[in-house]
Amino acid sequence: MSTQKPKSHDDESLNFDKLEKELYAAVDADKRYWRENDAKFRAVGQKVESYEEFQDIVKASHLKPLEKGDNLNNIVFDQPWNSHAIKMKNAAPLKSTGSNLHKTDNLPKNGQEFARDWRRHHKTVEGQYDFLLSIGGARLEEIFKTEISFGLLGDILTALCSGFSNSDSTAILAIVEGLSSANRFSLSVQFLSSKEKQVCSDLFQKLQLSIESQTEADGKHIQDRLKELEKIYELKSK
Incomplete structure (x- = not known):
């Protein structure tokens, strides 16, 4: 048992x-x-x-907010x-370039990134103008290959017109030309307000005056490009 x-x-x-x-x-x-x-x-x-x-x-x-009597002496923050x-x-x-430009490798790769950087980092006309020049017309053509976001074209034209410099006329013309290659660009032009259309007209007048001061050979070629662009931007009847 x-x-x-x-x-x-x-x-x-x-x-x-x-x-x-x-x-x-x-x-x-x-x-x-x-x-x-x-x-x-x-x-x-x-x-x-x-x-x-x-x-x-x-x-x-x-972590909690510090109180008035808290002492941070001898504390190491790792x-x-x-x-x-x-x-x-x-x-x-960074070396100063006179403007707050992005590094080349940080430039936007598409329209969504452009719109984000445009609104977040470039809120002044001067900053927007420098931003556009830093990208250039050829790259803007790639960025806006699909389309230009609603309202963005007017902002870009305003920045180019306000910051216009004769020394940048060739680069500005390339930007204007690059934007015109966007898909459904005519629709973006139609959505421009009356004020933005006037800004666009003023920008082309500044380009015209700048081109007239160039050599005859270069001026003739650029004049032809400008006339075609005026039609695309609906500044003159086709």
């Missing part, structure tokens, strides 16, 4: 200390989940520009919460 040792009262009792620790751990994990989840939505709402910045916001979700500031600090200084 086998004998079995009866379970003691201590063996059957619950380990409340262990259960309490597990409970606290579960509560902390739940809080962390919802805290980081809120941070993710907040990062998306702020339209962060990189995944690294997105990660930084999520990682910093547990986490690069502002990744953009560090990149700017470590990057080689």
Whole structure:
């Protein structure tokens, strides 16, 4: 006959200390989940520009605002919460060109990127003018191969007319010509307001006057190009 040792009262009792620790751990994990989840939505709402910045916001979700009496002495910050500031600090200084132009490799590759940079980084007419010249007519032709976003053509013509310089006339003509190759360009022209159409007319007059000051051989060739473009921009009857 086998004998079995009866379970003691201590063996059957619950380990409340262990259960309490597990409970606290579960509560902390739940809080962390919802805290980081809120941070993710907040990062998306702020339209962060990189995944690294997105990660930084999520990682910093547990931080609380400093109180008036908090002391930051002897604290070492290892986490690069502002990744953009560090990149700017470590990057080689850019040579001044007299304008805030993008690097060539950062220029827009399509109409969507152009519209984003145009509205985000180039809010003055001077900045827009320099931005257009930095891209050039040939590349703008590729960017707007599909179409030009509604309202953008008028803004571009305004920037070119306002910032016009005789020394840039050839580049401006190339831009005007490149834009005209966009798909459904005639529709973009028709959507120009009366004020924008006047700006377009003024721009072509400035180009005309600038061309007249050039040599006869070059001037004749450019004159012919300009006349064709005037028809495309519906400044003269075809």
